[in-house]
Amino acid sequence: MTLGYALRRIAEEYPLARLDPPAGHPLAAVIRNGAPDELRRALAGIDGPFLVKGSPGRGTRWAAVPWLAAFDPAVTTSATQGYYLVYLVPADREAVHLSLAQGTVAAIRAHGPGAGAALRASGDVLRHRLADFADRLPERAIRLGCAGALPEGYEAAHILGLSYGLADLGDERRLIADLATGVAAYRALKARGGLQIADRPGL
Template identity: 35%
Template sequence: MAGSAFARFFRVELAQIARAAVAHRPERLLVRASTGAPGWAAVPWMAFFAPHVTRSMRRGLYVAIFIDATEERIVLALQHGAADALTALGHAEGLAHLRALAAATRAEVRPGHGLSPGPLHLGSTAALPQGYEAGSALWRAWEAAAPDGIAPALQDMLDLYRGIVGPRA
């Protein structure tokens, strides 16, 4: 993975493009991307964090873009962090907890955003992607070959996120 051109592009260059895409926003957002560590991730991701809420995909609410290689699609999701819940509660209880968090978040959002309610399917049976699936409050997917409309959908999702977590800069 260390010498992979794709991993470097995804983690560095694509993350820089994403940072530029959100630089105009009124709130401060951290942008991080990963293809896995130390090996390849079952589901590569890029995430947008409000730093007063979380700085990690391990916990808290954030916006994520997942690469679902199985279905060859890109998924944009309003997401609850999975790793800490799975570690603290165990797999089954952690998934149940994440589903409850996602349902509570969905209840806070007015319908009509063109988003699907969770849970999401990311095409992996690995524990962490199952946590991502359970923790997804709302999502939308595009074919990887034709992600037309993802940029405005990301801005809309970030507006929705800001409305939930507050505008703290």
């Protein structure tokens, strides 16, 4: 298996897999174990250390949007808070987004119905802070194709990244190069103040 193969399998098989319970499902195992193993292997040649997790959902319910994420433990160990690098699979089409993202659940807890607006506002500031990555990670917005607090929160939490069609996932060299760029942006954001928003022009 490769990282691209794992991501493509998730994108292709997830809609049908959701018709069955996730317990014991082979695709759930790919998301929890196989895909994270491939991401760890890819990251080993780039930078580290990272905590890597994949989620097909919890308990007896599939996630609306499955994800595969890399966390810098000095920043966060969870997708609920801080910021992290994540692959998100949209519900309505066969594609994958690579996103440098803000923690969604923490924003929902802090801002309630205003979480989306707060995340988008901070995302605008953070994109400006990472302006030197704009050409290499040009996606300023992503669409996940389903309603709900978490999917809509993931959309709002996106800072910058890339989108792939299924054919793109066959180019492993490109995926690894793009991942390295994502890691560099992650490191740059950490060095430039993380999610701290200063009340000064230019930040």
